[in-house]
């Protein structure tokens with residue numbers, strides 16, 4: 001897939017490193033120290049095998065509140081500028097705000113990752129004008145309320161129908177299908193059973209014919225099942241990364257890049273022999 005001047009072969013599973021630039025992930029060193037720390041962390045993840053670095057200035061975990069536009073810009077743009085000056089990794093901006101998309105791409109981001117699948121007013125237009133690939137993710141409801149008893153007739157077909165509809169909306173806005181990635185949105189308005197059904201039937205989503213991005217790293221689908229708190233979820237995260245990479249997922253979005261890259265390299269070896 002073409003990411004501006006980078007062609008990335010998605011015929012092999014790739015690792016996306018998570019770079020949270022929300023205050024709860026910052027040390028108390030204030031913003032500049034944290035921007036530099038964020039860049040150093042990103043460079044380390046690239047060194048460990050990340051092809052993509054996903055930069056998000058708005059926490060979208062369950063219960064998260066909205067972040068003001070200027071605040072989200074202040075958190076993300078300086079880091080994107082500094083990182084794109086020091087690495088040729090593919091920078092992804094994790095945002096739903098059109099203005100953040102535009103400024104992030106101007107600052108060097110080459111992928112728009114929107115957990116709201118470009119449903120915010122102006123987002124389709126901004127993404128089309130940015131002329132970079134987009135990842136469309138399924139979310140039911142909003143982060144503040146999405147985990148309050150999520151219900152589906154059939155979670156697999158509901159997620160598929162949503163992704164097909166959002167893909168059509170993108171095409172109508174002038175975004176070519178060859179620039180679209182799909183994501184089932186683990187943990188975004190799903191029960192434990194819904195999340196594992198979306199792993200088991202991931203091939204059904206892959207059958208839509210577009211590259212698939214998956215993000216399960218350290219999420220409650222691991223913690224609830226295994227009774228592990230967030231810093232004890234590496235084994236579960238690696239298990240899910242391995243399973244979905246083996247199924248053919250194209251991009252795995254994780255916190256623990258080194259360990260995931262090792263697991264993905266084993267999957268790649270098995271595909272080669």
Ligand SMILES: Nc1nc2[nH]c(SCCc3ccc(S(N)(=O)=O)cc3)nc2c(=O)[nH]1
Pocket residue numbers: 059060061062094113114115135137183185186187188213214215216218219220221253
């Ligand atoms: N494309 C894409 N982008 C993403 N950005 C995020 S941020 C994670 C927010 C969160 C944290 C924790 C839980 S929980 N309750 O399941 O543990 C849910 C959501 N995730 C994803 C993802 O998957 N894809």
